[in-house]
Amino acid sequence: MAEPTGTMAASSAPASRWLRACLAHPLFWPVLALLLLLAGNGLFHPGFLALQWRDGHLYGNLVDIAHRAAPLALVSLGMTLVIALRGLDISVGAVLAIAATVAAWTIGHAPNHGLLPLALAIAAALATGALCGLWNGWLVTGAGMQPIVATLILMVAGRGIAQSISGGQILTLYYAPYAFLGNGFLLGLPFSLFVVAALFALLQLALRKSALGLFVRAIGHNPLAAHVAGVRARAITLGAYVFCGLTASMAGLLVSSNVSSADANNAGLLLELDAILAVALGGSLLGGGRFSLAGSLLGALIIQALTTTIYAVGVPPQVNLAVKAVLVFAVMLLQSPECRRQARALLRPGAERRA
Amino acid sequence: MNALAQTAVSGAEGSRPWWRRPAYVPLLATLALFVAMAGAGGVLYHGFLSPQVFLNLLIDNAFLCIVAVGMTFVILAGGIDLSVGAVVALSTVLVAELVQHHGWPPLAAIALVLGVGTSFGAAMGVLIQRFRLQPFVVTLAGMFLARGTATLISVDSIDIDQPWLAAVANLRIAVGGGSTLSVGALIALAVVAAGALLAGATPFGRTVYAIGGSESSARMMGLPVDATVVRVYALSGFCAALAGVVYTLYMLSGYSQHALGLELDAIAAVVIGGTVLAGGSGYVTGTLLGVLVLGLIQTLIVFDGELSSWWTRIVIGALLLAFCLLQRLFRAGR
Numbered sequence: 001m002a003e004p005t006g007t008m009a010a011s012s013a014p015a016s017r018w019l020r021a022c023l024a025h026p027l028f029w030p031v032l033a034l035l036l037l038l039a040g041n042g043l044f045h046p047g048f049l050a051l052q053w054r055d056g057h058l059y060g061n062l063v064d065i066a067h068r069a070a071p072l073a074l075v076s077l078g079m080t081l082v083i084a085l086r087g088l089d090i091s092v093g094a095v096l097a098i099a100a101t102v103a104a105w106t107i108g109h110a111p112n113h114g115l116l117p118l119a120l121a122i123a124a125a126l127a128t129g130a131l132c133g134l135w136n137g138w139l140v141t142g143a144g145m146q147p148i149v150a151t152l153i154l155m156v157a158g159r160g161i162a163q164s165i166s167g168g169q170i171l172t173l174y175y176a177p178y179a180f181l182g183n184g185f186l187l188g189l190p191f192s193l194f195v196v197a198a199l200f201a202l203l204q205l206a207l208r209k210s211a212l213g214l215f216v217r218a219i220g221h222n223p224l225a226a227h228v229a230g231v232r233a234r235a236i237t238l239g240a241y242v243f244c245g246l247t248a249s250m251a252g253l254l255v256s257s258n259v260s261s262a263d264a265n266n267a268g269l270l271l272e273l274d275a276i277l278a279v280a281l282g283g284s285l286l287g288g289g290r291f292s293l294a295g296s297l298l299g300a301l302i303i304q305a306l307t308t309t310i311y312a313v314g315v316p317p318q319v320n321l322a323v324k325a326v327l328v329f330a331v332m333l334l335q336s337p338e339c340r341r342q343a344r345a346l347l348r349p350g351a352e353r354r355a
Numbered sequence: 356m357n358a359l360a361q362t363a364v365s366g367a368e369g370s371r372p373w374w375r376r377p378a379y380v381p382l383l384a385t386l387a388l389f390v391a392m393a394g395a396g397g398v399l400y401h402g403f404l405s406p407q408v409f410l411n412l413l414i415d416n417a418f419l420c421i422v423a424v425g426m427t428f429v430i431l432a433g434g435i436d437l438s439v440g441a442v443v444a445l446s447t448v449l450v451a452e453l454v455q456h457h458g459w460p461p462l463a464a465i466a467l468v469l470g471v472g473t474s475f476g477a478a479m480g481v482l483i484q485r486f487r488l489q490p491f492v493v494t495l496a497g498m499f500l501a502r503g504t505a506t507l508i509s510v511d512s513i514d515i516d517q518p519w520l521a522a523v524a525n526l527r528i529a530v531g532g533g534s535t536l537s538v539g540a541l542i543a544l545a546v547v548a549a550g551a552l553l554a555g556a557t558p559f560g561r562t563v564y565a566i567g568g569s570e571s572s573a574r575m576m577g578l579p580v581d582a583t584v585v586r587v588y589a590l591s592g593f594c595a596a597l598a599g600v601v602y603t604l605y606m607l608s609g610y611s612q613h614a615l616g617l618e619l620d621a622i623a624a625v626v627i628g629g630t631v632l633a634g635g636s637g638y639v640t641g642t643l644l645g646v647l648v649l650g651l652i653q654t655l656i657v658f659d660g661e662l663s664s665w666w667t668r669i670v671i672g673a674l675l676l677a678f679c680l681l682q683r684l685f686r687a688g689r
Contacts, residue, residue, distance in 0.1 A: 145679055148626065150679075152623055153679075156671055156672040161665075273495060276495075318507055325503055332496070
């Protein structure tokens with residue numbers, strides 16, 4: 001997605017070189033889209049971007065957007081790796097529901113000693129997510145099924161599994177410490193932000209400080225070549241699906257803790273579509289190979305900012321989806337190098353043709 | 356490998372009975388599994404093997420069949436179309452609104468809806484091809500737009516009682532032995548036949564297969580890649596709109612929340628029917644089989660009649676899994 005730097009030797013001043021480097025950075029366009037959205041809101045609603053410090057916490061729409069985007073951000077991180085390996089996981093919404101239900105069930109049935117229910121619930125939910133990811137990964141690598149069909153199975157059956165655990169009811173949680181996950185504050189900021197930041201940092205460490213990132217890109221670009229070169233494609237792909245399941249279960253913990261209940265039917269509904277959209281908006285190729293974790297986080301923030309913008313603008317509810325669609329088209333066109341090239345050609349009809 | 360490559364290879368190897376040609380083995384394996392599943396149903400449930408049960412598979416899934424044919428072309432060309440369910444809903448709402456609230460003659464409303472669907476698909480195709488946007492994202496946004504427009508037109512469900520539409524919806528054509536088919540089912544069969552012809556026997560179809568195999572190679576061969584991609588999405592939009600008309604007849608109502616999740620059912624049908632999601636390989640008749648398999652799974656559950664709503668989901672997932680695993684087994688074994 002890097003722009004051709006052109007043959008403009010005349011303007012070699014540091015400022016314009018810096019500007020061109022900025023424009024060429026793959027994250028430039030997602031950042032710009034997010035800033036435009038926020039700025040637009042700030043213009044139409046004075047006070048939208050205001051931040052206040054109250055009761056030892058930071059309050060404001062910006063904090064709100066980041067907090068609400070946390071579950072989507074977590075799932076997008078997992079989805080980025082799976083997509084980078086030429087896979088797809090459309091079961092994340094169902095896995096979120098299963099994990100949330102398992103956590104709620106565990107709290108309801110755990111012995112009530114201090115923080116033991118919390119620890120057990122977190123462990124159970126994460127184990128469930130890892131198991132679901134293992135199942136998906138085995139179907140794709142072991143049974144050789146196409147990822148979309150393999151994960152479709154869990155997507156269809158998953159909510160049924162969640163409902164059988166909850167007995168068809170929405171499980172309400174009456175355990176105060178659990179609410180800290182989704183509603184608590186640490187150092188003035190919502191705890192969910194720290195969860196996302198920690199996972200992002202861990203992932204960057206694992207991908208950059210080891211050969212894992214290189215292997216993921218190699219497998220995504222050309223699986224056969226990577227296999228022949230000795231990369232353990234199957235193990236890495238399986239690991240990616242397990243990680244995706246883990247992130248979905250973490251998101252399930254955040255979501256159920258936020259509303260203090262677990263709804264097997266509606267928790268995480270359509271989350272997979274938003275996650276894939278976030279990954280695409282962040283600049284990762286949906287065909288595998290090149291990926292950007294930071295881009296996916298930005299994509300999640302963009303989607304949440306979109307949702308908040310729609311509510312803030314105050315359109316009647318039936319217009320929601322149409323407005324979201326128009327905004328997504330606008331962001332996509334902004335990010336497409338082809339579109340920018342054609343727009344530039346339109347605006348500068350006399351300019352010399354580039355190859 | 357697509358049909359042409361396979362026939363060239365097997366032609367060179369000398370004559371082989373057509374049912375042993377490598378290209379057709381996956382289709383026949385799917386058909387064999389379908390028959391096996393139907394047989395199992397016949398053993399388990401009384402009255403399962405009556406002809407009307409199987410004709411009902413077509414009647415109840417006619418709209419899915421039409422959508423899946425359009426989806427087959429898109430997937431063969433290496434793309435994907437997530438907007439089809441929303442276009443179906445939009446079509447139902449448009450037809451219902453125009454006929455019930457504005458007194459339009461039904462055929463005029465249907466013609467308009469088909470035009471809207473085709474242009475919608477073509478517009479998405481232009482965005483995908485001209486600006487090199489990813490099909491997943493463009494059609495996802497298209498899905499939001501179509502459903503949003505449907506909700507804008509009418510938030511509530513609109514019931515249809517216009518006499519001509521009601522008459523067509525209730526019409527049953529006898530096909531012998533006391534069994535009947537609906538108008539929608541006949542349209543679906545016609546669409547499948549037309550689709551198979553289009554894919555297998557026209558330059559357009561050959562170009563679609565070529566693009567799915569390798570877009571750059573197709574371009575270098577001089578094939579009209581850009582125009583074909585736009586046409587493929589326009590075709591998918593047309594099929595979605597036609598399916599919307601059939602769905603309107605089936606439900607006799609227009610509602611913006613109709614056909615939720617239909618795109619995934621269509622993709623599942625296409626993939627079960629043997630088309631590879633990456634494109635370049637697959638048959639339209641396979642898609643018909645895929646739709647019938649999905650319908651058969653639903654029928655098995657209905658005949659059982661004792662499953663709670665969540666066990667239904669689990670059983671559908673399990674049956675889908677069993678089918679796909681067996682398919683893989685057949686393919687790996689040959």
